[in-house]
Amino acid sequence: MAKELSALENLVKHLAALPGFGRRSARRAALHLLLHKDTALTALINTLEAARESIVECPVCGNLDEQSPCSICANTKRPQDILCVVEGVSDIWAVERTQSYNGQYHVLGGVLSPLDGVSPADLRMDSLLMRINEGQFNEVILAMGATVNGQTTAHYLADEILALGRGVKISRLAHGVPVGGELDYLDEGTISTALKSRAAI
Ligand SMILES: [Zn+2]
The missing domain is CATH 1.10.8.420 (RecR Domain 1)
Structure with a gap:
């Protein structure tokens, strides 16, 4: 023993x-x-x-709050036609801190990971597709991390959302050179993605 x-x-x-x-x-x-x-x-x-x-989990978006639905979902002043899909609750906090996004959220609760046995059924994907299918959103931002699993999840979700046939605009976060970042210090993946998503000046 x-x-x-x-x-x-x-x-x-x-x-x-x-x-x-x-x-x-x-x-x-x-x-x-x-x-x-x-x-x-x-x-x-x-x-x-x-x-x-x-503190409870918001039944709509998966955020944690003392009220249900959470204060973001309950705030009717926020635009109702744009949805930002994130991996975890801490990502909501990160985006909110920027004060540059004011729309709705949906927490997946992780990313697809075949190696760890995480499949679509383990994530809050059904409720996401149901929300989008209700037709109130014009744009869905897939704000997954710039990891292999994050990007795989974003591609999977983009296909599923397209398959709904609602004509919703699907976007993802631009990946690139961090503000204040010098090229010399960045890894090749970051530089190569930044080059691919370059913008006209
Ligand atoms: Zn909520």
Whole structure:
């Protein structure tokens, strides 16, 4: 029988399982919490419980919010005719931070990945196609990451959306030289994509 973990080992194990946490940072965080039981640890426990109780997944777009539908879907001032499809909720936050897009969103919950066994049924694709088929969108932006799986997913979705026959404009994010980026520091894939999607001056 495996030896039972001590409370401390268990805490480190659960912290280390969080994205962005390694064993080392998990140990440091655990120590910090235990040294500040009445302040940091108690506040964290209360915050986690409040989040568990109040934050829900939006049934329309997949965003996380305290209201359902989420505040973006419920905001009637936002244009209703443009939809931005993203991989995850954090991508909504990233696009919102730019303040350069004001339309609707749809979270896929990942990308197609045959190696990891992620198929269309594992993603929120049916609800996406259903939303598009309802006919309110003139344009769908496929804002997947510039990874092989991201681009495969975008191509797959573009085919599925075309097959709906609704005449919706399908676009994707331009990939290219990052603002402030020097060519010398970029990988060949980025430069080659930037060349292909070059724009007239
Ligand atoms: Zn929503």
